[in-house]
Amino acid sequence: MNVLVVGGAGYIGSHCVRQLVEAGHRPVVLDSLVFGHRGAVSPEIPFYEGDLGDPAVVGPILEDEKIDLVMHFAAFAYVGESVTDPLKYYFNNVVATLRLLETMLEKKVMRFVFSSTCATFGIPERMPITEDVSQLPINPYGQTKLDIENALKAIAHAHGMSFAAFRYFNAAGAAEDANIGEAHDPETHLIPLAIDAATGRRPALKVFGNDYPTPDGTCLRDYVHVDDLSRAHIAVFDKLAEPGTGLFYNLGTGTPTSVLEVIQAVEKVSGMKVPHEYAPRRAGDPPALYADSTKAKTELNWEVKYPTIEPIVATAWAWHKTHAVGYDD
Ligand SMILES: NC(=O)c1ccc[n+]([C@@H]2O[C@H](COP(=O)([O-])OP(=O)(O)OC[C@H]3O[C@@H](n4cnc5c(N)ncnc54)[C@H](O)[C@@H]3O)[C@@H](O)[C@H]2O)c1
Numbered sequence: 001m002n003v004l005v006v007g008g009a010g011y012i013g014s015h016c017v018r019q020l021v022e023a024g025h026r027p028v029v030l031d032s033l034v035f036g037h038r039g040a041v042s043p044e045i046p047f048y049e050g051d052l053g054d055p056a057v058v059g060p061i062l063e064d065e066k067i068d069l070v071m072h073f074a075a076f077a078y079v080g081e082s083v084t085d086p087l088k089y090y091f092n093n094v095v096a097t098l099r100l101l102e103t104m105l106e107k108k109v110m111r112f113v114f115s116s117t118c119a120t121f122g123i124p125e126r127m128p129i130t131e132d133v134s135q136l137p138i139n140p141y142g143q144t145k146l147d148i149e150n151a152l153k154a155i156a157h158a159h160g161m162s163f164a165a166f167r168y169f170n171a172a173g174a175a176e177d178a179n180i181g182e183a184h185d186p187e188t189h190l191i192p193l194a195i196d197a198a199t200g201r202r203p204a205l206k207v208f209g210n211d212y213p214t215p216d217g218t219c220l221r222d223y224v225h226v227d228d229l230s231r232a233h234i235a236v237f238d239k240l241a242e243p244g245t246g247l248f249y250n251l252g253t254g255t256p257t258s259v260l261e262v263i264q265a266v267e268k269v270s271g272m273k274v275p276h277e278y279a280p281r282r283a284g285d286p287p288a289l290y291a292d293s294t295k296a297k298t299e300l301n302w303e304v305k306y307p308t309i310e311p312i313v314a315t316a317w318a319w320h321k322t323h324a325v326g327y328d329d
């Protein structure tokens, strides 16, 4: 299939582009490069620099590249900033996405795969999180993703677009060959920050809270390898053939891992100490978030190649070792 990967120069999108090629599809990338990196996408892949909310950009790409399906990874994703600057999040994550969907309908591109998040669940009523747990986001970022999930249901019903929305847990790791990996700026994610603390690129890691009701007092998260996430996106293609299909999947390994366990994994893999200190809790951090991905495993035959933290951290470490300051561009 010809697949438009919106946000394909970003962390997860760039890994998915490579998986698409491996699976025999033809990816085309659209990215504004507001974040993301040109160097994360191989020069052979058609690349358009532009905004997903601009029909004058998106319309011709859909036509000229004969796009069959759109994968949408582009968004703003800093939870704290979404609280202080909500309009920025509503405009990019909701308004621009609705424009993208409108352009797709106009050009009759009727298959859509969407990056949602476990943040749509807020502080979940039970754990592990299955798809039927109530979605009550506690910040604008999570709300914008839930708004699009709901819009998709209505659009599928009204116009027969078919879609899959994947709620990722904590995307982590890097490509096995270490040629692409995580390079956010600013970086807020635990694993790259722990690696940078180990190598001395950044000061001691702050562990946000050690008084949570968890076994070691630090937060539990579900770290899922970026290539495992990408494979689910491709595995769902067959299911989208039927017009009006709407699918939701929670994607995680199901293994809860504490902040201290991540630090231990980084120390083991790197052979270096991760200097760290305890700091107050970070606002909006739920104590525990981990997935029950039985639905994806059953319906998509989704296999988790990296079920535990150490092999995931090993791929992140290999990437950071060779790309200490990320991409050149
Ligand atoms: N990283 C995680 O752990 C995680 C967890 C849950 C959900 N998600 C979601 O997954 C998606 C990808 O996350 P990521 O970590 O790869 O993010 P990222 O910032 O690395 O990538 C997003 C890409 O989208 C591009 N972009 C943003 N706005 C755009 C616009 N208006 N037009 C065109 N391009 C635009 C950016 O330049 C960037 O390359 C996001 O939607 C995020 O909300 C990520």
Ligand SMILES: O=c1ccn([C@@H]2O[C@H](COP(=O)(O)OP(=O)(O)O[C@H]3O[C@H](CO)[C@H](O)[C@H](O)[C@H]3O)[C@@H](O)[C@H]2O)c(=O)[nH]1
Binding pocket: 077, 079, 117, 118, 119, 169, 170, 171, 188, 189, 190, 191, 193, 205, 206, 207, 208, 209, 219, 220, 221, 259, 282, 285
């Ligand atoms: O310097 C740090 C950074 C993080 N943490 C802790 O490490 C865990 C993981 O934090 P991340 O920031 O790496 O990830 P989050 O769980 O906050 O974020 C994930 O879930 C969010 C929604 O909750 C978004 O979807 C986001 O994109 C995704 O990475 C949390 O308990 C956090 O408190 C620290 O202790 N110190």
